[in-house]
Amino acid sequence: MTYGATTVLHGVNLDVARGEVVALLGPNGAGKTTTIEILEGFRMRSAGDVRVLGTDPARGDETWRARVGVVLQSWRDHAKWPVRAFLAHFGSLYAPYSTARVTRPRDVDELLAAVGLAEHGGKRVGQLSGGQRRRLDVAVGIVGRPEVLFLDEPTTGFDPEARQEFHELVRTLADAEDTTILLTTHDLDEAEKLADRIVILAKGRIVADGAPEELARRVESTAEVRWTLDGERRTSATGTPTRFVRELFERYGDAVDKLEVRRATLEDTYLAMVHAAETGGDDAGLPALGAPAEPVPAAEVAS
Numbered sequence: 001m002t003y004g005a006t007t008v009l010h011g012v013n014l015d016v017a018r019g020e021v022v023a024l025l026g027p028n029g030a031g032k033t034t035t036i037e038i039l040e041g042f043r044m045r046s047a048g049d050v051r052v053l054g055t056d057p058a059r060g061d062e063t064w065r066a067r068v069g070v071v072l073q074s075w076r077d078h079a080k081w082p083v084r085a086f087l088a089h090f091g092s093l094y095a096p097y098s099t100a101r102v103t104r105p106r107d108v109d110e111l112l113a114a115v116g117l118a119e120h121g122g123k124r125v126g127q128l129s130g131g132q133r134r135r136l137d138v139a140v141g142i143v144g145r146p147e148v149l150f151l152d153e154p155t156t157g158f159d160p161e162a163r164q165e166f167h168e169l170v171r172t173l174a175d176a177e178d179t180t181i182l183l184t185t186h187d188l189d190e191a192e193k194l195a196d197r198i199v200i201l202a203k204g205r206i207v208a209d210g211a212p213e214e215l216a217r218r219v220e221s222t223a224e225v226r227w228t229l230d231g232e233r234r235t236s237a238t239g240t241p242t243r244f245v246r247e248l249f250e251r252y253g254d255a256v257d258k259l260e261v262r263r264a265t266l267e268d269t270y271l272a273m274v275h276a277a278e279t280g281g282d283d284a285g286l287p288a289l290g291a292p293a294e295p296v297p298a299a300e301v302a303s
């Protein structure tokens with residue numbers, strides 16, 4: 001994908017199965033919104049082949065659009081509308097696309113309850129707080145009972161409770177209604193909790209694509225061991241910290257002091273992958289996804 005002479009997406013190749021929840025992660029400017037807008041049919045790509053529900057989004061008709069839900073990053077104001085009336089009106093646009101299998105739109109009161117706005121249906125949109133408006137955005141995205149849902153940074157401005165409720169809603173949509181969900185987020189914990197699969201974009205390329213457990217395995221493969229030996233501070237990175245520490249004690253016994261083992265977090269791994277992509281390195285020395293961790297020989301302990 002190019003904007004003028006600047007290429008912002010390169011060879012992004014992604015297949016998402018029905019009912020899958022995919023989190024798209026990446027630093028500011030990585031290309032997440034551009035990717036999601038191309039898939040939504042809101043932005044025309046400069047090259048490449050794209051299909052959503054079997055249709056090229058650039059040519060999607062009204063029937064296709066009724067099957068797709070969108071929660072954009074920026075708020076579009078409808079300040080004077082009462083919340084319930086606004087959702088009812090918006091939902092009514094989906095009624096002609098109701099089928100025997102998928103009833104459209106959703107019942108407005110059930111929807112308000114699902115997004116935690118049950119007590120705010122009578123307020124005007126302009127009277128909602130920032131987080132409540134974001135909940136309304138989510139309600140607008142799902143009022144037509146979409147088969148595919150795109151959410152661009154949906155939880156921005158959510159308090160912890162709203163975040164938790166949103167996570168439950170997303171899992172219900174995916175597990176009970178088989179909704180396919182692609183969301184962008186900057187919250188690694190959120191991605192780990194919610195997604196069946198995490199895709200990391202950096203500089204317009206996919207630098208990692210796997211289940212959270214696969215990423216976690218990669219995280220587990222590096223740990224930092226710190227200790228002092230004869231008062232001297234030592235540090236070593238190891239793929240097998242338990243074995244490393246056992247060998248350390250076998251070799252030096254009580255001379256080992258102030259021992260600390262720090263496992264890398266998902267954030268460490270994410271930052272390492274993004275840094276490697278941005279500086280042109282291959283992978284910041286991290287083992288490949290799913291690769292067994294390399295044991296560290298005892299000889300290295302002393303070095």
Ligand SMILES: Nc1ncnc2c1ncn2[C@@H]1O[C@H](COP(=O)(O)OP(=O)(O)OP(=O)(O)O)[C@@H](O)[C@H]1O
Nearest residue numbers: 003004006008026027028029030031032033034035
């Ligand atoms: N309309 C536009 N015209 C020109 N360049 C654009 C346009 N929209 C985005 N870009 C550029 O494309 C790149 C990718 O932007 P995009 O908004 O897709 O990133 P993002 O990953 O969603 O970032 P963020 O996390 O900040 O939302 C950036 O370098 C951005 O400056």
